[in-house]
Amino acid sequence: MKNTYKSRLPGIVFVIGALLVPLASQAETAEEKGLAIAMEYDKRDSGFLDLTAKMTMTLRNRQGNETTRFIKFKTLEVPGDGDKSMSIFNTPADIKGTAMLTFSHKLDPDDQWLYLPALKRVKRISSKNKSGPFMGSEFAFEDLGSQEYEKYAHKYLRDEVIDGMDSFVVERVPQYKYTGYTRQEVWFDKKEYRLIKIVFYDRKNSLLKTLTYSDYNKYIDQYWRAGKMYVENHQTQKSTTLLWDDIVFKTGLSKRDFDKNSLKRAR
């Protein structure tokens, strides 16, 4: 089912693309170029093995009220599939020790387990919630998960200079059935293939929110990570700032650090 859908779509898009860009007939199509950019991004980011970090998430509502949450985060690269990750919540006090394990998948719903210390039980959450908000923020799970190129159908739109950086603007359409978006526009900087900005369009193709990446740092001479991610919902005027600290790559985590037992031990 999914396969026929996947294989048919690029064909249609190809035909439309071919009609629209007759001049570039011998050059690559917009779809091919878009895909090439996403693959390059993916390639440059692969091989990091694992990462630990601390996240500070500040939520802001229309009234300007704010609240801040602290989360410990670790992730393990899984070649050929979505990454495994664990989020550990230590504040506020009433959720201290609560931890969430996620096996993300490219096109299927993620597997998720949550450890509830008050109940002393690990609960598997079976849902299609990738589109839902992460801890009440303006980030959806699908925004925060790893960005493998297979998750989207790409199309190169144009070049643009943004914040002084030459960048590619690529449109991508999520391939996940239960996504909350019709499409996204992504700015990659040409030099380092980093994400600069993503503009999201909701199910009715209306402008929903803008995610901006900034304060990039390079780790172990290879991997760029943004220190700050800011997302603003244009419909509800709510916003969320996500600050990343203490990012460490290749700490030697293994699969055993990402299973149900490790979930209970997580601090």
Added chain:
Amino acid sequence: MTSNTFAERFGTWVVNHKWRVLLISLLCVFAAASGGRFLGFITDYRVFFSPDDPRLIAFESLQNTYTKNDNVFYIIAPKNGNVFTQKNLDTIERLTKEAWQTPYSIRVDSITNFQYTSAEGDDLLVEDMVEDSLSLTDNDLQRIKNITTNEPLLVNRLISPSGHVTGVNVTIQLPDAKGGGRVPEITKFSRDLVEKIKVQNPDLDIYLTGMILMNNSFQESSQKDMKTLVPLMFLIVIIVVGVLLRVVSGTIATIIIIFLSILTGMGLAGWAGIKLTPPSASAPNIILTLAIADSVHILVSFLYHMRHGMEKKAAIIESLRINLQPVFLTSLTTAIGFLSMNFSDSPPFHDLGNIVAMGVAAAFFLSVTTLPALMMILPVRVREGKTHGHHAMDGLAEFVIKQRGRLLWIMTIVILVLVSFIPRNELNDEFVKYFDKSVDFRNATDFATDNLTGIYLIEYSLKANDKGGVSDPDYLRTIDNFAQWYREQPATLHVNVVTDIFKRLNKNMHGDDPAWYRLPDERNLAAQYLLLYEMSLPYGLDLNNQLNIDKSATRFTATLKSLSSRELIELEEKAQQWLRENAPANMITDGVSPSIMFAHIGMKNILSMLVGTSVALVLISFILMIALRSIKIGLVSLVPNLVPAAMAFGVWGLFVGEVGLALSIVTGMTLGIVVDDTVHFLSKYLRARREQNKDAQESVRYAFSTVGTALWVTSLALIAGFFVLTFSTFKLNSGMGLLTAIAIALALIADFLFLPPLLMKLDGKKNANTTPEKISSQGA
């Protein structure tokens, strides 16, 4: 004296420069009228409240903390009386999916996308209540029916207890700037979707309600009124003026003047940036009604003098000479009456008052410039001779003079009796009932209230002690008890409270054991359930609409049957009392909602209009004293000016008994209108007393014979004009029209049957010669 020479010079100048006057006045009208292109309709119920209304501010704050409650609500009633069939559920699934495409929608809730949680071993399943309906077995359907009709979050909100009607709610987040302008677009989308769904499944009825539909109805109602009522009123004008004047050119000229007055009033409104609402959209009709009098008074005198052999030009100058001041005075007092609406708490009535005042001013200027110029240009053919109609008036005058003692008593008793019925009026502003049953929104909402759920809400943002405090067991117990209390109230249809989610999760976490369907008794546990649940919800179905961002407060919504303002306020007061007795101090908060705002608007408006009416009364009385040059007569005039409104409210209390926002402005408005009759009657009376040295009785007789006919004809036109408003689809207009028509009729009765006996009583004992004022030639 000076005013007369001025009026005479003015009249002469106008008739000598008829083309120039016509051209300049038309240019002025077109300059003003070109502002009409800026006119538009407001489609937002919030416009009825001033921006600093504390209840509006509290409600906006609640919506900003959680989500907006502007919505489109689909009510689906399958013809087989059962929602739970493959086909019907499939339709609802489809409608739910398509509704996500609604412009500016941020959330869609239905029984099919309801996030149902259940336990399966140590797994928590969170899934759409209904998916892929066409593959469901009878057992599945029965199971789904059992769950949904027993789910406190759904029953009486999105599903009827018997499962015969269901709802799909679309939450709309309008962009702030000119958000109201998007309402027609959203309405059109929703109506198209209904048609589309009905084609796919004709075996069900779909109705549309919700705040967006109500907002849209404001515009539709106004446009409908303007299309039907204004032409009807023009027809009445043609008949009344035609019969009265019996001169074609005069009738045509009157209609032109009225038309230009409306254009000017509405055009100036456009220049002033006023946007129309149903109350202000009735302005053309009211201008039309009021503008008649000016033209009629000038034309009646003009034709009278022509019939009595005066040459046309001289007749016009003479008519202007004797009418300029009274017409100016009556226009001024009418304008003051309408401008008193600026004291109202409800901005649409400021607009109505200002537009009408501008229209009345335009009518005055046009009647003394364009009208004479037109009459100079148009051919006028009259038969010489006496105008009739005076015989009846002479008879009435004799009757009143003869029976003056008895009339004074009878009228006093009638007035007192009617006034005693005023307290029978109960304040009520139910916004759904603002629309009559010819409006789709009203019918859909009535159907919803009868079969599924109400549109009247009371909402609370209930605060906990600290951040994350919503998980505190004490807090949860208190709001659960509050919900319990609300559910015990007979008017309550549904209570949306976060505790039902906690109870269900607690049950899910204990293998769906019904014994665990209760609040978690530990804060950490509750907080962790909440986190778990929050993390499992998909796009658009999150808890943002129920929890604030730092989880220190929750939204509590009670959905109610249709209640009158009094019942609603009483219920909320009881709720406040419950909170004071059972909840910690920081949780006590006023209930907010559009229903609450409308419930208070009548009283708020009456209080503010008391001030407005008093100011108008003082100004108008002052003007009368100066114009009539008598403090005593000015004071006597207060009686026939004030009594009609009081009597009208008494009649209203006797037969209707329900007043609201619109009726609170009637007193100020009618004051400016009914005073005209008094001015005309008293000025003639005084002229007889002063110029002709007649006694009170003779002066009354003179007043009746000179202005009696004109008074009852103009009153008739006014009554007809305001009566036309009773055909409005919008209750604020129809009620206002009817009450004003009653007040004007009573004013006429008071001017004919009560004022003369009163004058003869108070003014009659003295000989005419002792009247202290100097003889004046003012008035006519």
